[in-house]
Amino acid sequence: MPTDAPIPTEKGARGDILKMRDLRKAFGSRTVLDGVDVDVKAGEKVALIGPSGSGKTTILRMAIGLTKPDSGTIQIEDKYLWHEMRNGQLAPSGEKNARISRRPVGMVFQQFNLFPHMTALQNVREPMVQVLGLSRKEADAHAATLLDQVGLSTHKDKRPAQLSGGQQQRVAIARSLGLKPKVMLFDEVTSALDPELVGEVLRVLRELSHASDMAMLLVTHEIKFAADIADRVLMFDQGKIIEDGPPSQVIGDPQVLRTRQFLRAVNER
Amino acid sequence: MNASFWDWSYAWSVLPSLLEGLKITVFATVIGSAIAVVFGLVLCMLRLARVPVVSQVVWFLVEFLRGTPFLVQLYFIFYVLPHYGILFSPLTTGVIALGIYGSARAAEFYRAALETIPTGQWEACLTLGLPIRHVWTGVIFPQMWPIAVPMLGNLVIAMFKDTAILSTITVLELVARAKDAGFQSFRYLEPLTMAGLLFWIVSYAAARGIRYLESRNAH
Numbered sequence: 001m002p003t004d005a006p007i008p009t010e011k012g013a014r015g016d017i018l019k020m021r022d023l024r025k026a027f028g029s030r031t032v033l034d035g036v037d038v039d040v041k042a043g044e045k046v047a048l049i050g051p052s053g054s055g056k057t058t059i060l061r062m063a064i065g066l067t068k069p070d071s072g073t074i075q076i077e078d079k080y081l082w083h084e085m086r087n088g089q090l091a092p093s094g095e096k097n098a099r100i101s102r103r104p105v106g107m108v109f110q111q112f113n114l115f116p117h118m119t120a121l122q123n124v125r126e127p128m129v130q131v132l133g134l135s136r137k138e139a140d141a142h143a144a145t146l147l148d149q150v151g152l153s154t155h156k157d158k159r160p161a162q163l164s165g166g167q168q169q170r171v172a173i174a175r176s177l178g179l180k181p182k183v184m185l186f187d188e189v190t191s192a193l194d195p196e197l198v199g200e201v202l203r204v205l206r207e208l209s210h211a212s213d214m215a216m217l218l219v220t221h222e223i224k225f226a227a228d229i230a231d232r233v234l235m236f237d238q239g240k241i242i243e244d245g246p247p248s249q250v251i252g253d254p255q256v257l258r259t260r261q262f263l264r265a266v267n268e269r
Numbered sequence: 270m271n272a273s274f275w276d277w278s279y280a281w282s283v284l285p286s287l288l289e290g291l292k293i294t295v296f297a298t299v300i301g302s303a304i305a306v307v308f309g310l311v312l313c314m315l316r317l318a319r320v321p322v323v324s325q326v327v328w329f330l331v332e333f334l335r336g337t338p339f340l341v342q343l344y345f346i347f348y349v350l351p352h353y354g355i356l357f358s359p360l361t362t363g364v365i366a367l368g369i370y371g372s373a374r375a376a377e378f379y380r381a382a383l384e385t386i387p388t389g390q391w392e393a394c395l396t397l398g399l400p401i402r403h404v405w406t407g408v409i410f411p412q413m414w415p416i417a418v419p420m421l422g423n424l425v426i427a428m429f430k431d432t433a434i435l436s437t438i439t440v441l442e443l444v445a446r447a448k449d450a451g452f453q454s455f456r457y458l459e460p461l462t463m464a465g466l467l468f469w470i471v472s473y474a475a476a477r478g479i480r481y482l483e484s485r486n487a488h
Contacts, residue, residue, distance in 0.1 A: 064396050099398060107396040126399075
């Protein structure tokens with residue numbers, strides 16, 4: 001089945017690679033998502049901003065199935081994440097279906113989550129061997145290229161503990177890239193870094209945003225950076241998207257009072 | 270009355286029998302701990318597998334075995350099961366009982382080791398789509414082992430000392446031999462002292478071995 005076949009939906013244009021509809025989630029009595037729709041076009045770079053606890057990280061985690069919504073649907077390419085069509089009807093499905101559906105999505109975490117017992121090269125190589133079925137030799141060559149791309153060719157035989165946070169994060173980016181995702185999720189990827197190491201990771205992200213045709217969703221507190229590389233900015237507040245538009249609008253000339261307040265608070269840091 | 274404090278010739282005369290007993294003690298420990306190391310992991314995985322009923326049953330089994338005296342478990346297999354047609358030799362009974370009791374304790378050690386692995390490791394595996402088998406063999410076990418091995422080592426040493434209890438079901442291990450020798454000659458000092466020393470030498474050597482493994486795993 002051709003993956004680019006457009007599936008008609010009531011909302012969302014042709015070529016949407018990610019379609020999230022009416023997502024709701026509560027942890028106990030706390031509502032974190034209160035009916036959120038997100039559509040992402042193939043190749044689109046989307047920044048998610050907003051105060052902590054506003055739901056932006058939850059949306060990101062939902063896009064790859066780390067967090068399951070209480071209700072709503074998620075479609076990646078033409079596949080539902082937690083549903084499947086049964087007799088022409090949308091029916092809930094489990095982890096097995098999610099494993100297949102999330103394949104085109106990759107994720108980079110705030111805490112890197114590298115495998116500590118493997119070298120940088122092995123970290124990048126193993127998923128390619130295990131998931132893509134490449135031979136160890138092919139995967140090694142490809143992994144070396146990727147590490148070179150993120151500026152780590154001289155560190156490929158080091159373990160995560162021997163690398164700085166910025167270097168670890170770049171390995172994690174290379175590891176995700178190895179699986180050729182069509183959508184890549186970045187969850188506050190510079191938040192755990194010492195200030196002097198933030199730049200090297202942002203540089204890699206900036207290059208990726210220019211050179212790669214994959215869609216990127218970034219949860220970030222680096223507002224200037226978001227304004228720079230994003231095609232679109234989503235402003236989250238209290239479990240809802242309160243503003244959605246190009247950075248020139250949402251960051252440059254926000255229409256919603258709450259957005260203005262948030263940006264002012266961030267700038268005063 | 271000529272109560273000499275320590276009789277060397279008598280000590281030497283019982284040593285061969287004690288060494289025979291030590292062989293049985295070591296044999297029971299090795300087989301029992303092999304069962305514990307393997308079966309403990311199985312129990313730990315079953316408990317985690319979130320299969321309804323199975324997980325609860327395994328949870329109860331582990332807690333029950335850990336919460337009852339080894340001696341009771343041993344007597345149960347030795348005295349009760351034969352009434353239902355399940356009959357083993359004393360040594361086999363001892364090894365099975367050690368293995369079962371050890372499994373329950375090992376299961377807890379595996380669980381503790383597993384809990385030290387950060388959630389982020391699981392999340393990375395999930396988002397990368399690693400096959401579940403490889404998640405265990407390639408990511409989780411390699412990080413679990415260095416933590417579990419010293420704990421399992423201490424368990425083996427504890428089991429080694431627990432084998433003494435097998436003397437109560439007529440297994441001719443080290444303690445039983447020492448007691449027999451004392452019973453025959455009315456001199457308990459030499460055989461029991463030597464039995465204690467033999468236990469200590471083996472477990473001290475084993476403890477040193479574990480510490481060596483630990484330091485090697487530290488990096």
